[in-house]
Amino acid sequence: MDWPVADLDPVRRLRVLAAGVPGARVAERILPDPFELVWEVAGDLEREFGTFEPDMRRLRIVADDGGGRLVAEARSKYGMRARFDVDLRPGWCWMQSRFLLVGLAATAVPEGTLVAQTGGIRVPGRSALVPLGVRTAGEKALARLAARVAERAR
Amino acid sequence: MSAAALVVAAQRGDTMAMNDLLRELTPYLGRICGPIALDSGQDAVQEALIAVFRNLPALREPDALYGWARAIAVREAVRIARRDNRVGPAEPGDLPSRQDVEGAVDIRDVLERLTPEHRAVLVLRDVEGLDEATAARLLAVPVGTVKSRLARARLSFRKAWQS
Incomplete structure (x- = not known):
């Protein structure tokens, strides 16, 4: 006998x-493009992430456990380096360094793909962010992602 | 890392531990919220997990994580089911017995005949394996009410089921 089981899509997980x-x-933001195309861009840490995420110029994966957990080295536009722990799966990217947090999620919806972004500068020693400009930064990142995906779709 | 260790790490500000804890808790809360909230199951799991993560810093005993999260999930699932007005009978119906539930061809059909509160008792009893007294306590319902309802339930549910 099968009891109904509820699941959580990646965007809901990001909200949580x-x-x-x-x-x-x-x-x-809802993008008109199919999930596969959106995630091909959004989940490409080394080649695409720096094109839409603020303060990320270059990102290089330095360790991969094969199960979604990665370690990446990032360089910001000011030249600073950071080491990120990353959890990367289809529709899901959660990464933190000592000073930064970035979360990105995507899920297919009837109109295309719903994408969600969160992140910012971490408050040292706490699971909290400096609440300055985080919403605007997220909206800008998603607008740039939308443009990148549209370029790919052409 | 154990769930309790993840709680401790998350409480210290490690958001990767929060990420892992979310992965650990989601299937468990999905099994609780699904049968109670039915079509609003995803909303219920989301709201339950939001409450879990907002209140995580206040959880003093990491080993109590599952029982604590279960209580939150039941409460949120009943609230969301009521909010979305997917309430079965206008009058609280009688609870089917464990045998009736196990013998049911379509458990969803059984659940849709019940109020969210009754579905919650059923989930706690038949999915979580709690006795009725514990389930009633968790739901803040008088034990006597649940027990008498259960006692009356068996015959009337079978009648309804067979009609």
Whole structure:
């Protein structure tokens, strides 16, 4: 006998985690493109991430456990380096360094793909973000992602 | 890392531990919220997990995680089911016996005949394996009410089921 089981899509999961991070805001946007195309761009850390995420110029994967957990080295536009722990799966990317947090999620919807972003500068020693400009930064990142996906779709 | 260790790490500000804890808890809460909230199951799991993560810093005993999260999930699933007005009978119906539930061809059909509160008792009893007294306590319902309802339930549910 099968009892009904409820699941959570990646965007809902992002809302949940952001709710547990004081100062975090979630930006959301619907892209008209199919999930596969959107995630081909959004989930490409080394080649695409720096094109839409703020303060990420170059990102290089330095360790991969094969199960979705990665370690990446990032360089910001100011030249600073950071080491990120990353959880990367289809529709899901959650990464933190000592100073930064980035979360990105995507799920297929009838109109295309719903994407969501959260992140910002971490408050040292706490699961909290400095609440300055986080919403605007998220919206800008998703607008740039939309443009990148549209370029690919052409 | 154990769930309790993930709680401790998450409470210290490690959001990767929060990420892992979310992965750990989602299937468990999905099994609780699904049968109670039915079509609103995803909303119920989301709201339950939001409450879990907002209140995680206040959880003093990490080993109590599952029982604590279960209580939150039941409460949120009943609230969301009521909010979305997917309430079965206008009058609280009688609870089917464990045998009736196990013998049911379509458990969803059984659940749709019940109020969210009754579905919650059923989930706690038949999915979580709690006795009725514990389930009633968790739901803040008088034990006597649940027990008498259960006692009356068996015959009337079978009648309804066979009609």
